[in-house]
Amino acid sequence: MDPARHLHPIPARAGARGRLKAADAAAAPPPETRRPLDSGVEWLLDAMRSVAPGALADIDAEVDAKLGRLSVSQNEFGYDPWGFSPTAFRNPLALMALLYRYYFRVELEGAHNFPAGRVLVIANHAGQLPLDGAMLITGSILDVQPPRLLRAMAEYWMQTLPFIGTFGSRIGSVAGTPQNCEDLLRRDEAVIAFPEGVRGLNKTWGKRYQLQRFGLGFMRLALATDTPILPAVVVGSEEQAPAFANLAPLARLIGAPAFPITPTFPFLGPLGLLPLPVKYRVSFGEPLHFTGNPHDEDAVIGGFVDRVRREMAAMIERRLRARSGVFF
Amino acid sequence: MPKILITGVAGGQGRLVARLAATSGFEVCGVDREPMMAFSDGTPIRVYVVDLMRRKFEDVVRHERPDAVVHLAFVRHFRTDLATRHKINVAGTKLLLDYCAEYGVRQLVVVSSAYAYGALPENPSYMHEDFPLNVSRTYPEVRDIAEVDTLCSAFLWQHPEVRTAILRPVNTLGDSVHSAIGTYLKQRFVPSILGFDPMMQFLHEEDLARAILTSVERKLRGIFNVAGPGAIPLHVAIEEAGGTQVPLPEVALRPTLQRLFRLGLYPVPPGAIDFIKFPCTVSDEQFRATTGFQPQWTLRDIFTRFRHERERAAA
Incomplete structure (x- = not known):
């Protein structure tokens, strides 16, 4: 090469x-303000x-x-x-x-599947707050050898929030634009993306563990940069904040991607943001390699994406069947 | 000896380019609306005090017949009213482009600005030259920057006989340039937006002068970002510049600046706030790969010098 x-x-x-x-x-550097x-x-x-x-x-x-x-x-x-x-x-x-x-007492499987060099981690997304992302980032540092920093592709909306956007940047996330993802991959970094986006994160209780529609952008970037895809699933996040409803009009009003109603939010105020102490079960699958034209039609790219999605659905199914309970 | 004509030669950046060109084997002439102090070391230069919008400017170009033109004559401040600023920048550039085509100029370097991309939350961290120029979406007062850039891009393709390089430098600091960011960072108490701390790139004025001259010497054609040594968060820039950051909630800051600007009490319109809120950082991959350019000033050097100058001025 x-x-x-x-x-x-x-x-x-x-x-x-x-x-x-x-x-x-x-x-070395002086303590920042x-x-x-x-x-x-x-x-x-x-x-x-x-x-x-x-x-x-x-x-x-x-x-x-x-x-x-x-x-x-x-x-x-x-x-x-x-x-x-x-x-x-x-x-x-x-x-x-x-x-x-x-x-969350995370039980992580498949850490040895993490490849060296550039890699695009594709994960399911659930639980109203992106704690699944935080736990994947943490697991990749604590339980992967050698430790890897997962660069999260954040919603643009995050960048417009005071403190949150800046905090995200300091801990390694970037605005989720294709250009940022490509630049990071070309530098052999590990990028994590959630192709379900808010469709997955803010889905209601009835749709738990059903993978929502995947965006296709990540696959085009993987093809363009010759990057292996590492499928990752989190089981447990769905139960941390079960949502009865998503008040879309209210969300639009405040410019947020969603406004979920959970047993505790918004009724308990900020305290209602606390997730339930569920047990997280995390798996990294085997890396998937794809080759093809990154500018191909959606139907072709969609076929590749479906393979990732099916693999992730099978991994979720496996962890769900094997678990003894939600909290233990 | 190749001849170079510099517009806006009396400005800080103009003088730097003029001196560098003269010591690099160019015959240097320049135009400016303001008279220019001669170089103390006797560096030879012919200066015409003339407005780009006047007939006499065409006479200068016709008479001098420069091989290369460096276009730096832009109003970047808001002390003149917006209509006049727009006219000088856009119409002035249009006339210059016409003369370059008419009088056989072979190389043109236009110093645009990376601000043309605008500071938006959805910006990638490293914008390339094909990224849309979005500045007028949130900061319409400086749309002339994007318009000048676009005018020159069209000229670049319409007149292949004039090799045209459009440079889009990032925040430029130094002893001689008067940049908005320099004025901002020189304040004792520097207002910023509570909860926002975008990455910012800085370039030293001498490196920009070198980038401009390199473009002339290498007969560069195309559009190039010029990014300098790297990026740091705004709060680091404020600290390194020797100021004290005063974070204010945006709901208070924006209307206050709007009012102060209208009353003429604050030098920049509130649209500028986005540049201390969201990133406007660029990739200079192309410029480095094409010219081999490496900035000589590190971020540390730029800010050490900045602080030193500030302390000297205070003393």
Whole structure:
């Protein structure tokens, strides 16, 4: 393979220091001004440290060890070209690891299927809040060898929200445009996309574990960049916040993609956003390789997409049949 | 000796390009609406004080017959009213393009701006040159930037005999340029939007001058982003520039700026807010691959210099 095709010019810009271990830079740059969300995360972590010092000591040690092994490109100020910062990522990751180990008690299968180099992780999406994405990101750092950073393709809507959009960028997500996805893949990064989008995330209880219509864009990008697709499924997220209804007109009014009504939201206010402590069962399938013309008709691309979708449906079915319960 | 004509030569960027061209073996002449101070080191240059919209400008081009033209004569501030600004930028460029075709100019470099893409939430982090120029959607006061760019793109295809390069540089900082972003970052207390911290790219004025001259020397044809050494979040830029960030909720900031701008108390219209809210960052892959250009100023250098100049000015 011609090495030049991996040489996208953006890395050249990443600064004289080039690719280095996150831990090196995490030590180097001065502590950045505390943002409200960072302070909130830190406050939560400190609270947990006093409640469960043992668990937190384990989490702190594991997160620091895994982050230290994460290969990240960054400039002299500690940011990668998309705004990811290992320093800013550290505490949110610890919080997510806490959820991963002690709240959702994630059982991850198929970590060995994770290929080296560029990869497009395609996952199902459910549970009103994108915690399935957060747990996949966390699992790819804690349980995959070597740890990989999953770059999430975020809804444009996220970018328009104060704090949320910025927070997303610092922990590695990017605006979900095809150009961003292609740029990341050409730099051999691991990208995660949810082709169901909000159709999956905000579906109602009656449609649980039914994969919604998949967008085709991810397959065109995989073909264009010769990227293997890693199917991933999360079982458990459907039960974390069962929605009776989605008030679409209200959602439109506030410019949100959906307005779900769950047993707790909006009746309990912000507290109603808390997911139920379900058990997450996560699987990475075997990588799927496709070759073809990325500009082919929808019917052809749709055929490839269907193969990914069928594979994911079978994986979901397998995990559903094998599970002993929703909460354990 | 090839002859180069620089429009807007008395401006900060114009002087830098003029000096670099003179020391790189060009015969340099320039036009500007304002008279220009001669170079203290005696770098030779002929300057015509003339408005692009006046007949006399055509006489200059006819008389000088430059081999190359660098077009930098743009009004980028809002101290003149919007109609006049639009006329100078768009109609002025149109006249210049006509003269370039008529008087046998072989190389034209137009310095447009990456702002032409606009700052929108759905922007990819690295926009390429074929990305639509969306700036007027949210910031109509600067639509002349996109219009000038489009006018020049059309000229590029209609007149292959004039090799035309359109450069779209990112935020430019330096001792001599007067950029909106420089003015913004020089404030003691720098207002920003609560909860937003977009990635921003910065380029040093000397690197931009080198990029312009490289385009002339390499007889560049096409449209090119010029991005500089890299990107940092806005809050890092504010800190590195030596200011104190004051995050304000957008609901308060936007109407306040609108009112202050109308009263002439604030230098930029509220549409500019989007540039400190959403990313407007570009890929310069093409420019680097075509010219081999590498910026010499790192982000650290640019901001160290910026802070130094600011402290010197304060002292």
